[in-house]
Amino acid sequence: MPIVTLTNVSKSYPPRTRDESEVVAVDDVTLSIEKGDVFGIIGYSGAGKSTLVRLINALEPATSGTITVDDVDITALRESELRKVRGGIGMIFQQFNLFASRSVKANIAYPLKLAGWSKADIDARVTELLSFVGLADKAKAFPEQLSGGQKQRVGIARALATGPAILLADEATSALDPQTTHEVLDLLKRVNQEQGVTIVVITHEMDVIQTIATKVAVMENGRVIEQGDVFDVFSAP
Numbered sequence: 001m002p003i004v005t006l007t008n009v010s011k012s013y014p015p016r017t018r019d020e021s022e023v024v025a026v027d028d029v030t031l032s033i034e035k036g037d038v039f040g041i042i043g044y045s046g047a048g049k050s051t052l053v054r055l056i057n058a059l060e061p062a063t064s065g066t067i068t069v070d071d072v073d074i075t076a077l078r079e080s081e082l083r084k085v086r087g088g089i090g091m092i093f094q095q096f097n098l099f100a101s102r103s104v105k106a107n108i109a110y111p112l113k114l115a116g117w118s119k120a121d122i123d124a125r126v127t128e129l130l131s132f133v134g135l136a137d138k139a140k141a142f143p144e145q146l147s148g149g150q151k152q153r154v155g156i157a158r159a160l161a162t163g164p165a166i167l168l169a170d171e172a173t174s175a176l177d178p179q180t181t182h183e184v185l186d187l188l189k190r191v192n193q194e195q196g197v198t199i200v201v202i203t204h205e206m207d208v209i210q211t212i213a214t215k216v217a218v219m220e221n222g223r224v225i226e227q228g229d230v231f232d233v234f235s236a237p
């Protein structure tokens, strides 16, 4: 069953100066992400990957086309309803985006506080998440005391806190060395397999796709030029 679909989706940005023409960041993209997939989106810088993610996460409106998340057409929703959709999607980032002045525990608790959880429920959930990502002893640490891999584990715990069905990983391992990259990808595999979370991995690195993804879409100049099973797309013709 598809959890995310895009049908003929385009996104243009108006020219920034008089000499510039309109930028078509996403150009007539049609794709379908199935529940339980680890779906890779690969392409060079400027291909339109981040724009695609912002469209799926409803952070920006599409210029044309239809996007559904969990069978809801998000292109037809108003802001208050979009917030609910965003609540069902977790995100992790290349630069981790942790609050530097807050402890690991406070970082992970943040979305739960926003969602109005009680202190007791937050404590229990944070303990469970820290144990799942292997950082049970780091609750009181601050981000600057952690390695890059540990910071991304905190990012993953925070993204999963409210139990989203989808996790969007935008270049989530691009700031990490190869060894740490594989540890984080192993953790994402567990998130997918043990928690049933659908994962969308945006990357410019083929190795990341081949390590974790089952399906892949290849982007170039805003278009999806190829998509399918990773094995089929990347095996020689």
Ligand code: ADP
Binding pocket: 013, 014, 023, 024, 025, 043, 044, 045, 046, 047, 048, 049, 050, 051, 052
């Ligand atoms: P990728 O994530 O693959 O590097 P992006 O989605 O960031 O690609 O960018 C795709 C294209 O859209 C690029 O040409 C980029 O310059 C342009 N673009 C992205 N965001 C904006 C914006 N807010 N305003 C204008 N142009 C943008």
Ligand code: ADP
Binding pocket: 097, 098, 099, 100, 101, 102
């Ligand atoms: P603090 O003052 O508590 O350290 P900042 O506002 O300086 O918090 O943000 C610290 C980091 O958290 C930054 O990298 C920022 O991008 C990120 N950040 C800010 N707001 C949010 C949010 N709502 N969700 C996720 N990350 C955020």
